[in-house]
Amino acid sequence: MPVTLSVGGLVSERQTAEAAVSRLLKTYIMTGLFFMLVPGTLIGVWNLISISSAHAPDSASSSWIQAHGHAQIFGWIGSFILGIGFYSIPRMRGLGSAPTGIGWWTWLLWTSGVLLRWTADMWGWGWRLALPLSAGLELAAFLVFFKVVSGHRSSERKEGLPPVWVLLVIAATFGLLVSLALNLAGTVYVATRGTTSVFPHTFNQRFLTTVIWAALVVLVWGFSTRWLPPFLSLKPTRDRLLLAALGLNAAGVILAIAGATIPSMALLAAATVVCIYALRLFETPRGPAKTQGIHPSFPVFVRIAYVWLLISAALAVWASLVGPAAAGIWGASRHAVTVGFLSTMVFCIGPRVLPAFAGVSALFSKQLMFASLLLLTAGCSLRVTGETIAYQGFGDWAWSWLPISAVIELAAVTVFAVNMGATMSQSRAT
Secondary structure, rough: OOOOOOOHHHHHHHHHHHHHHHHHHHHHOOOOOHHHHHHHHHOOOOOHHHHHOOOOOOOOOOOHHHHHHHHHHHHHHHHHHHHHHHHHHHHHOOOOOHHHHHHHHHHHHHHHHHHHHHHOOOOOOOOHHHHHHHHHHHHHHHHHHHHHOOOOOOOOOOOOOOOOHHHHHHHHHHHHHHHHHHHHHHHHHHHOOOOOOOOHHHHHHHHHHHHHHHHHHHHHHHHHHHHHHHOOOOOOOOOOHHEEEEEOOOOOOHHHOOOHHHHHHHHHHHHHHHHHHHOOOOOOOOOOOOOOOOOOOOOHHHHHHHHHHHHHHHHHHHHHHHHOOHHHHHHHHHHHHHHHHHHHHHHHEEEEEHHHHEEEEOOOHHHHHHHHHHHHHHHHHHHHHHHHHHHHOOHHHHHHHHHHHHHHHHHHHHHHHHHHHHHHOOEEEE
């Protein structure tokens, strides 16, 4: 005989599913905050203090530097991407919720892989086995995630191309897949032929360009296209120019992998300019920004983040022209894009969307949001300037700026972690 459910039963079932996916999202976010604060930033501060004390860029352990970078990129931002993706992408495509059981298995694979890589780089415990195993776990986790969020098609999908923001997210997803494949190839190489767990310098430069510019930067462009026009009341984006920016960016990454450094950096810089123009970030908006529940400085810091992206691209072009002696300029460029652009965008967008995604009442503290953004901007400014001046030999006095910048950035991420952790710990909104 047919089974019927009351309206109350349907609502209860829907609420239960919503609570389950919110718990999954909170776990990914809290995991990302842990990697950001402990394996990522604390080790980064220690590395920078060592470098500053010796007045020598190569005085810090290369394996510790790579452990710090992997924890920040994959442990922090990667965990955020997976958690937000599991929660939001099926909804944006009209598919309901992703299966939480698979989400938990993905979390276990991903977190185990990142932790294994970090411990192998930090202490060298069985690194010849641990490195390729960690890379395999991360790649497996991402493939499971990709299958879940893309394996079904919405019954309401219209004919023709999807929105531009979706194309950007798809391109970024492919870029992350390529990055994880390169990571696996690199770990297999050093495990079978290397004398340490450290990626060779040339390979590491090309790998970082791929993961930063082909994956993370493009992903932020995609979600900027989706969220910033309504949040900031921007004029309609120039979609064709966004696709042109994507094409220039892809060409730049391909040339970087091929070793054509100068033209690749020029293309990445051109892609950045075109993207900002297409988003119309610096044009007069149509109305006031929507800052309910967050600090009113939100629109300012979003634009500051994109200024950092421009600075990073300009520094990369400069470094490519200088050549092998441009270690400080390369480092400053990378810090400008990872901390100045990516971290600032996370600090801006996270407090705006995560409380709603996690089903909590509101952001814990608007003032802490502002403090974290202000500290991050100050620390990044000091670091990018000081690293360029000190490493390139323009002034020894700038070495003293580096540990100060590290402490300020540590304070910024700590404030952000406390604010988001307190937010995630609140009871669900009723």
